[in-house]
Amino acid sequence: MFYVPVSSSGGDTVNTGAAITPAQYVQHHLEHLTLNLRTFRVGDLQEAQGFWVLNLDTFLVSLILGIGLVVFLRFVAVRMREVPGGLQNFVEIMVGFVDKSISEVYHGKSKLLAPMSLIIFMWVFLMNAMDLLPVDLLWRILDLFGVTYFKNVPTADPNVTFAMSLAVFFLIIFYNIKIKKFHLAKEMLTVPFGGYLFPLNLVFRLIEECVKPLSLALRLFGNMFAGELVFILIALLPWWGQGLPGGIWAIFHILVITLQAFIFMMLTVVYLSMAHDTH
C-alpha cells in the first residue's frame, strides 16, 4: 500500500518501511516540519506542541518565495527602460493591474497600500501555486536527507494567512484612528442605530471589525487547505487512476489560486478604503 519512510530520529508512530493505511498517509501529509523554539528539536511530533513552535516548512517556503519575489521585482525595478520588454512588461502589467484595482476603490493617498497590495497578490499567488506541485514531490526529495514531514503550501497553514490578515487588521485600526480621530468614537457609538442604542452600536462595530481579519484569513486558508486535501486524497487512488482527477483538479486550481490571491488583495484594499471613509 503506502510506503512512508521515516527518519530514525522521528518519534512518530509510523515505523520505517512499514505499509500504512490511507488514514495514516493523510495524517502524515498534514503534519508540519516543526522546530520547537524551547528545545530546538526539529521534526519531532511530541515536541510540536504549544505556541513556541515554528513551522519550518511553511516559514522557509514562504521566505524563499518572498525573497525570490522581491529580488525579482528589484531586479526589474533597477533596469526600467524607456522601451519595455520581457520581464519589465510582465512586472508593469502586474503593477498596472494592482494600481488600477486600487484606484477604482480607494481614494486616499497612502504610499503603503499599493506596494502592499502588489506583494499580497504576487506572494500569495506564489505560495498558492506551490499547491500545483505533486503532493509527494518535495517531501520525497527531502526525505532522502532525513526530513520526515514537509507541507509545501504555506497558505494552507493558518499562521500565514492570519499573519497577513492581522497586519491588515492593525492597518485598519491605524487608519481608522489616523483619518477619523475623534470622529471615530462618534461613528462607533452612533452608527447604525443612532445615539440611544450606543452599546449595541459599539458591539456591532467591534464584531464587524474583528470579523474582517477572520474572514480574510479563513477564506484563503480554507480554500488552500481543502485544495491540498483533495490532492492528497487523489494521491491515494491507484497510480493509473490519479492522472485524470488530478489533472482536472489542478486545472481548476489554477483558477482558484489566482482568484484567492486576487480576493485577498481586493478585500485588503476595500477594508482599508472603508477605514479611510467616514460614514
Added chain:
Amino acid sequence: MGINATLIGQFITFAILVWFTMKYVWPPITQAMHDREKKIAAGLEAAERSKRELEMAERKAMSIIRDAKQQATHIIDEASRHSVLLVEEAKQQAKEEGARMIELAQHEISREVTQAKEVLKTQLATLVVAGAEKVIQRHLDASAHMALLDELVAEI
C-alpha cells in the same frame, strides 16, 4: 496545525517584504511608467501640433501659389494688352510716316518736274534759236519763217 510562533515569523516576513517593496520596488517602477506616460503624451501632442502646423503651412503655400498665379495672369493680360497697343501705335506711326514721305516725294517730284520744264523751256528756246539761226543762214527769208517761230515760242 494550529496557531503557533510561525504567526510571528510570518508577520515579520510580511512586514519586511512590504517595506522593501514600498521602498525599493514600487517607486522606481511607477516613476518609470509615469515618466513614459508623460513622454508619450508629450510626443502625441507634438505630433498633433506639427500636423496642424503642416496643414496650416500647406494652406498658406496654396494661397501664395494661387495669388502668384493670379498675378501672373494679370501681368500676362496687361502685357498682351500693352503689346497690342504698341503695335497699333507703331502701325499708326508708320502710316503717318509713310503718308508724310509720300507727300514729300510728290512735292519733290512736282518741284523737279517744274524745274525740268524750265530747263527744257530754256534749252528748247536755245535750240529753237539755234535752229532758227541755221534756217536763217540758209534761206534768209525771215518773214517766211517768222510766223512759224512765233507760233513755236507761243506753244512752248
